[in-house]
Amino acid sequence: MSRKVMHICLSNGWGGLEMYSSRIIPELRRQGWAAHGLALAGSRVATSLHEAGITPLTVASRGQALLRVGHLLRYLKVHDIRILHCHKSSDLRLGALLVTLRPSLRLFFTDHMGVTRPKKDPYHRWAYGKVTRLFSISEATRQRNLAAFPLPPGRIRRLYLGIDPAPYVPRLTGTERQALRDALGIPPGAVAIGLAGRLTPGKGQGIWIEALAGLSERYPALAWHAVLIGGLTAAEGSSEAFVAELRDRVAELGLGERLTFAGFRADLPRQFEALDIVCVPSRNEAFGLTVIEAMAAGKAVVGADSGAIPELIDVETGRLAAPDDPLAWRDAMGELAGDATLRQRLGEAAREKVNAHFTLAAHVQGLVEAYADAFVGSS
Template structure:
């Protein structure tokens, strides 16, 4: 494909008022695509964190009041696409596909790519989905686990469903704090300086598995009273911060019932996860069904020993040389893995070093962007 001096163009569409890995993704790739010579546009909800994150990433997105309002503004959106000669739309929520399919119906030059960030849970082969997904040139699955489900669920031929692992900048996870700063951070969180720390990061919701983590941690304390260990739960405590408040209360009650309050810290919402990793000895990710597992990869890049769920996509990220896997429904497997890693400093170091190397090999943002650009160009070339 020859563009001459004209940069290839793509619009990132994410009409979500939430804030999680899916919503963060467009702003993470915008600077990378720009560096690769792409001109990137955005479409987001007015006043959303997605819109502000796109601005922070260097573009001024087109905004609309609501998802339903998008249908009433088709003419405006089509006019914007024609004015800027944008022929490629990259959607990130399944609900955005209705708009994208309508735009592609009204302008046959428009091509649509959809990244399935969540992992489909039921078949989507009814008349509406056949129409909507019929306009999708490529469906990107963020793990092999989700790709297998997508092959069964979506009305698309296999060659249009492709696995594309997410990526991160490993250097951004590298340790930066000196010994004094690490001590100060531990003290500010109420974490004893002489304790081994086990942490779990993510929204406090049942699917993230913090209850299993706490049950296993309580078992660890009972079975190994000689260990000086402390648990750190990183994540917002309110609905405004993405957590379920009734679940937070349930976790706090569990801590009290188990008599382990002095060994547990709830940090609340934090923006410095990479720095918090520096005071953790073991990172646990007990999510029941991760479509990818970005927290796993970030912890690996930080050189941490990781225990992840033996479900969803996490087994694709960790191998026996870089971490441990445990059944997300079996607290005893988690407490056994915790005991193994807290009891062996050399093992933790070895796993962390291998994990970091694995990220550089398979899960770098540069690798992800190179593959994504290839998909973009292939789709445009067909047009």
């Protein structure tokens, strides 16, 4: 049986969707599958695929990909690739066209973003009608997918994302951890409360800052320091106008000495080691990768009670707060900041939950089982 798949991601962006293919390729290889890729020339997706050990096909644009469909079909035939996997809805036009021209191909699509409106017009009925299996990355997105896509329920499957927990296991010495905390501006003895992610509206940094101001007033005896991790420029994926708004609000609330804008950090697992509490106030996460990363690091997590995050954490592994309620965030952070034993218990339970349910190996196992089923069906 041919165990080959082509991942298609024609995007110039750089986020979880674009990172996905290169993240899973090493695990695909370990599980006996060879991956090929199709990306935009010069994109970070193309670079990441090279770094993952494959040389992707590249095109200048989505339009050029459609014009080169004959070349793509020849490539698929030469390499005996019969499975395609798309990650952007805009790429389904190409995937569906390839399947139309070669019906022996099987097409998969992962909805990374969470569909927001119905897609049942004639074009979408044609394109999604060529999809063998649509993967929803959480139950919340699956329910939305069931309502929005012109597919029978049996072709829409929930498949949680996963991570490799190993990099998140603490490895810093006490001295190294203290040096990192010093570099982040965390005073000795303070509880470090962190938020990691792109600085853009919708990720909840504004509500979090308001909650921090309330924390200072409601729990004046608590020693804490906040760390905001995320790029500060457009080149790093953030909104510079929004960053300026956050800085102004921090100054207005008098939090300048209690909050560090850490900027982009490539070593997120080590940054988590410097923190005591991790907050994820995103309003409508389709999954919540940062949540399970923090859980794998053994951190007490406060997450938004919306989107898919309640599927990841509960009262035994963290705390939830309404994404638009700064008082709820204030009290959740205050509870954890004041109880080191509780933080440790929640963090240990969170790490165990990730190891049991949200590993990259388990995700890829589910993926290749679906691939294999489709391959058998195409024989």
